Amino acid sequence: MADFSLWDILRNLLLALRWTVVLSLIAFIGGGIVGALLLFLRLRGGKAIGRAVGLYVQLFQGTPLLMQLFLAYFGIALFGVDVSAWTAASVALTLYTSAFLTEIWRGCVASIPKGQWEASGSLALSFGEQLRHVILPQAVKIAIAPTVGFLVQVIKGTALASVIGFVELTKAGSMISNATFKPFVVFSCVALLYFVLCFPVSLYAKNLERKSHGRRA
Amino acid sequence: MNIEFDFGAVLSEWPLLLRGVAWTIGLTAVGTVLGMIVGTFCAWARADGPKWLRAIVGTYVELIRNTPFIVQLFFIFFGLPAAGVKLTPEVASVIAMVLNLGAYSTEIIRAGIEATPKGQIEAAVSLALSKSQVFLRVVLPPALKKVWPAMVSQIVIVMLGSAVCGQISTEELSYAANLIQSRNFRLRGLHRRHADLPGAVGGAAAAARLGGAEVLLRALSEHGHFHDHG
Numbered sequence: 001m002a003d004f005s006l007w008d009i010l011r012n013l014l015l016a017l018r019w020t021v022v023l024s025l026i027a028f029i030g031g032g033i034v035g036a037l038l039l040f041l042r043l044r045g046g047k048a049i050g051r052a053v054g055l056y057v058q059l060f061q062g063t064p065l066l067m068q069l070f071l072a073y074f075g076i077a078l079f080g081v082d083v084s085a086w087t088a089a090s091v092a093l094t095l096y097t098s099a100f101l102t103e104i105w106r107g108c109v110a111s112i113p114k115g116q117w118e119a120s121g122s123l124a125l126s127f128g129e130q131l132r133h134v135i136l137p138q139a140v141k142i143a144i145a146p147t148v149g150f151l152v153q154v155i156k157g158t159a160l161a162s163v164i165g166f167v168e169l170t171k172a173g174s175m176i177s178n179a180t181f182k183p184f185v186v187f188s189c190v191a192l193l194y195f196v197l198c199f200p201v202s203l204y205a206k207n208l209e210r211k212s213h214g215r216r217a
Numbered sequence: 218m219n220i221e222f223d224f225g226a227v228l229s230e231w232p233l234l235l236r237g238v239a240w241t242i243g244l245t246a247v248g249t250v251l252g253m254i255v256g257t258f259c260a261w262a263r264a265d266g267p268k269w270l271r272a273i274v275g276t277y278v279e280l281i282r283n284t285p286f287i288v289q290l291f292f293i294f295f296g297l298p299a300a301g302v303k304l305t306p307e308v309a310s311v312i313a314m315v316l317n318l319g320a321y322s323t324e325i326i327r328a329g330i331e332a333t334p335k336g337q338i339e340a341a342v343s344l345a346l347s348k349s350q351v352f353l354r355v356v357l358p359p360a361l362k363k364v365w366p367a368m369v370s371q372i373v374i375v376m377l378g379s380a381v382c383g384q385i386s387t388e389e390l391s392y393a394a395n396l397i398q399s400r401n402f403r404l405r406g407l408h409r410r411h412a413d414l415p416g417a418v419g420g421a422a423a424a425a426r427l428g429g430a431e432v433l434l435r436a437l438s439e440h441g442h443f444h445d446h447g
Binding site for chain 2: 062063064065066067070152156157158159160162163170173174177181182183184185186187188190191194195198199202
């Protein structure tokens, strides 16, 4: 058996890091799109739709992501569709992200004073125009900081995809530690890589938050 | 295609699921109590402690907050034995949960501490209270009260996160679900039409956990309300 040096471990982990990044991006972008659609539905639709979206949010926020991944992986297969770990992880993380993002964004839209809606409505703007020209430009400013902050949650969430056999950073770490019998070194490296990935995002989010607070104060 | 959900096979294993629920609640309870003690200490250290301690606590908090819980758990359970510390799955789970909640609650409690009006501290000092008395009796109680709602959401997040502890064979709810699944497993290829258990088990476990988290949340926030008005 070939000997693994520290560099070999790190190199293989770095290769696996790609998939963590890709999965995070899929979940974040997909979740953003679905979340925006849900937000639109919630703002536009009646009470029933609003409640349905609320239930959707509750469902994903109130169950462990691990269970959602299991359900996506084993549950979809139930209907005779063969799902790869890739598909299951992407679907589960996208839905999970969409539930959180739509809730965050709803809060941001709700924080826009009602007078803004009324004023733009009285200028005969349609619902779409109201959103596009009046509400969203203000809401987006408030939304950026918590959204970036949530990206850290998504990146950390992708670690759970390892349990359904998706080979990203954590899974690669387990495999390498099984092959090398150096779990201490390997998992230290894994943790370090996650930290390197997440910490700048956290700092950036904190910075944005400070800025937006300063602006409003 | 004909699919039937057969929850019967799952429900007949209810003692196992119940024990899983007990483990989940127990882990969360122990993790919460110890985690909040760690968090309170670290929050104090970050607000009032010496500079070197502040740096250490800051590093600890950022390290935990920027790495996934599952990696922390694996590091403690698989990594530490290599360094000579052998832990049972349960102990490793508790340590991981305490460290995790400790880091998050540090930030939460610190926010509460920082919101203490200066006059309160000055008043307490002028009454000749010692430094520790000021912290424990004047600063901390209202700070904890203020941040209680944020704390409760974090506790629920930790409870949901404890699902991961099943991965190192702590017998909590997810582990019980997986165990039942593998005992009764009907291979997908052989029984494609038949009820596939993993989905059913997962659904049941998720529902149970959702209910559990909700009840806990409600109980805790009612408790918090009681304190607020009391």
